[in-house]
Amino acid sequence: MKKLTKVLAVVLAAVFVFGCFAACSNAGKTEDKDSDLAYIQNKGKLVVGMTEFAPMDYKDENGEWTGFDAELGRLFAKEIGVDIEFLIIDWDSKITEIETKAVDCAWNGMTITDELLNGTSVSKPYAQNQQVVVMKADKIDNYTTVESLKDLTFAVEGGSAGKDAAEANGCFKTDVVTAQSDALLEVKSGSVDACIIDSTMAASMTGEGTDYADLKAGLKLVDEQYGISFRKGSDVTEKMNEFLDKCKADGTLQKLADKYNITLA
Numbered sequence: 433m434k435k436l437t438k439v440l441a442v443v444l445a446a447v448f449v450f451g452c453f454a455a456c457s458n459a460g461k462t463e464d465k466d467s468d469l470a471y472i473q474n475k476g477k478l479v480v481g482m483t484e485f486a487p488m489d490y491k492d493e494n495g496e497w498t499g500f501d502a503e504l505g506r507l508f509a510k511e512i513g514v515d516i517e518f519l520i521i522d523w524d525s526k527i528t529e530i531e532t533k534a535v536d537c538a539w540n541g542m543t544i545t546d547e548l549l550n551g552t553s554v555s556k557p558y559a560q561n562q563q564v565v566v567m568k569a570d571k572i573d574n575y576t577t578v579e580s581l582k583d584l585t586f587a588v589e590g591g592s593a594g595k596d597a598a599e600a601n602g603c604f605k606t607d608v609v610t611a612q613s614d615a616l617l618e619v620k621s622g623s624v625d626a627c628i629i630d631s632t633m634a635a636s637m638t639g640e641g642t643d644y645a646d647l648k649a650g651l652k653l654v655d656e657q658y659g660i661s662f663r664k665g666s667d668v669t670e671k672m673n674e675f676l677d678k679c680k681a682d683g684t685l686q687k688l689a690d691k692y693n694i695t696l697a
Contacts, residue, residue: 467667468536468662468663468665468666468667468668469512469666469667469668469671472512472514472536472668473512473513473514475514476514476515477514477515477516477517478505478508478509478512478514478515478516478517478536478537479516479517479519479534479535479536479537480505480516480517480518480519480535480536480537480538480539480540481519481521481526481529481530481534481535481537481538481539481540482501482518482519482520482521482538482539482540483520483521483523483540483589483610483611483612483613484520484611484613485499485540485541485611485612485613485630485633486499486613486633486636486637487499487500487632487633487635487636487692487693487694488500488501488502488540488541488632488633488692489501489502489518489540489541490502497518499692500541500559500688500689500691500692500694501539501540501541502518503688504679504685504688505518505539507675507679507684508672508675511671511675512668512671519534519535521534521535521538522590522591522610523538523540523589523590523591523592523610523611524590524591525591526538526542526591526661527547527548527551527552527661530552530661530662530663531551531663531664533663536662536663536668537660537661537662537668538552538660538661539660539661541559541561541630541632541633541658542658542659542660542661543561543563543592543593543630543656543657543658543659544557544656544657544658544659545593545596548659548661551664552661552662552663552664553661553662553663553664553665553666553668553669554659554660554661554662554669555659555660555661555662555669555672555673555676556659556673556676556697557657557658557659557697558657558658558659558660558676558685558696558697559632559657559658559689559694559695559696559697560655560656560657560658560695560696560697561630561631561632561655561656561657561658561695562630562631562652562653562654562655562656563593563594563597563628563629563630563631563652563653563654563656564628564629564630564631564634564649564650564651564652564653565581565626565627565628565649565650565651565653566616566619566626566627566628566629566634566638566647566648566649566650567584567619567625567626567627567647567648567650568619568646568647568648569639569646569647569648570646571625572648572649572650573650575626575650575651576650576651577651578601578602578651578653581601581603581626581651582602582603583605584603584605584624584625584626585605585606585607585624585625585626586598586603586605586606586607586624586625586626586627586628587606587607587608587609587614587615587616587618587619587623587624587626587627588606588607588608588609588615588627588628589608589609589610589611589612589614589615589629590608590609590610592612592629593630593654593656594612594615594627594628594629594630595608595628596654597628597653597654598628600653600654601653603628607623607624612627612629612630612633613633613637615627615628615629616629616633616637616638616644616647619644619647620644620646620647628653631649631652632693632694634649635649635693636692636693657697658697660672680696
């Protein structure tokens with residue numbers, strides 16, 4: 433009987449230890465499951481939602497994505513030990529794309545807005561920008577006030593700060609397009625009178641030596657800042673903020689800003 437009791441005691445002890453081990457293991461797995469950073473690291477890839485937007489994201493002569501955000505994105509991916517994939521998305525649906533994990537973040541010269549702050553986890557600002565009116569260079573000097581824009585037709589990117597600026601300033605005759613580059617094309621073709629786009633893009637893509645040499649940026653409507661959106665409650669946001677601080681301190685951000693003519697926040 434004593435031997436049987438001892439055997440049962442050993443068995444019960446083993447079960448207890450195994451149960452504790454399993455509980456601890458499961459606790460670790462639950463924690464990983466709740467970590468967005470762990471999710472990205474486990475799959476080995478950061479998927480960035482973006483649009484083609486020089487000088488932030490555009491393709492070089494070899495068909496590879498380059499630009500201020502593209503270069504910075506590759507550095508961040510390396511920092512957290514994963515590869516990076518750039519995925520063109522419908523910018524108007526960026527919050528849904530993030531929530532459903534179609535992408536891990538929206539990172540493309542993205543203006544920080546109340547909608548994004550409420551619907552996603554947004555990094556600290558890293559660059560300055562404005563929303564500007566762009567039209568044919570020989571007409572731009574005739575439109576120096578918001579009031580003078582009232583009768584014009586505009587092209588704006590869906591879900592963009594340019595679209596918000598148009599509505600806020602009473603410019604309701606708008607043609608909504610899928611990308612800011614499309615808005616420029618609409619102006620060049622004469623389909624609309626003007627477009628409202630980021631000053632960073634206007635500086636890079638209009639004027640002498642560009643494909644839009646006959647276009648020019650004029651009236652500034654809104655001052656704003658760029659940030660990066662992650663899933664609500666994501667622990668990647670804090671990791672990004674630490675990364676941005678590091679890049680600012682070691683001069684990486686300024687070097688990229690000088691290369692792409694970007695004003696840092």
